[in-house]
């Protein structure tokens with residue numbers, strides 16, 4: 001544990017973000033909490049014991065991203081040394097139901113904003129840093145109804161892996177963290193129903209926050225949460241045909257949930 005770390009946490013007002021904030025507060029981190037809703041951010045800030053800060057704005061706007069990073073670094077007694085790119089959105093729709101706005105907003109939020117925010121962060125950090133990109137089990141396993149989300153998280157995994165290797169000889173440590181389904185409001189009622197019906201396991205956001213801290217405190221740079229997702233992700237990387245067979249058996253049923261027909 002490195003309690004002196006000043007950590008920028010994006011999506012701090014979300015289900016997983018709030019739990020990361022609570023846990024990191026207890027562990028002595030100084031947090032720069034990011035979200036889009038000032039009121040939610042202030043409520044979160046007040047619920048924490050430490051002296052934390054707020055930055056507020058939409059990550060889909062390039063100029064806002066630049067201002068947010070400036071705000072995170074300017075006039076700080078201790079400069080940020082950690083970035084957790086946790087903000088994200090999801091969509092559960094068949095490809096025949098998505099429109100061009102769905103495609104653009106999902107890729108913009110989960111991929112473009114995260115890549116650019118990381119770039120800006122790295123350009124501001126004078127010494128070493130830790131960067132954690134929050135991906136997903138769906139960043140390694142393609143799943144029906146999640147084609148856009150999978151595209152964004154596969155992309156994020158590729159970006160992170162390249163950066164892990166590119167910055168290996170620098171003072172930056174880059175990590176990829178992949179939760180499986182987690183009980184937060186990012187998952188619609190149909191997703192929750194589908195997970196229950198198909199026996200897909202779901203974690204609490206508290207548990208996910210603890211797993212993320214374990215990754216930070218370890219020597220690893222990758223962590224997938226949950227079993228059998230960990231194994232599935234590995235098999236999918238080597239023999240995707242095997243995973244095709246097991247998922248395709250459920251495709252019809254999955255798509256009835258995606259279309260809200262259940």
Ligand SMILES: NC(=O)c1ccc[n+]([C@@H]2O[C@H](COP(=O)([O-])OP(=O)(O)OC[C@H]3O[C@@H](n4cnc5c(N)ncnc54)[C@H](OP(=O)(O)O)[C@@H]3O)[C@@H](O)[C@H]2O)c1
Nearest residue numbers: 011013014015016036058059087088136180181182184186
């Ligand atoms: N929950 C799961 O099942 C699950 C599984 C695997 C991976 N993940 C990943 O975990 C991360 C957190 O998810 P969550 O479950 O905590 O979701 P959540 O409760 O919906 O929270 C998402 C957070 O991202 C922020 N956000 C979304 N779009 C933004 C934008 N354009 N600009 C700035 N902030 C934005 C939201 O801010 P507002 O409060 O302003 O909306 C919120 O703070 C995501 O990257 C997600 O893909 C989640």
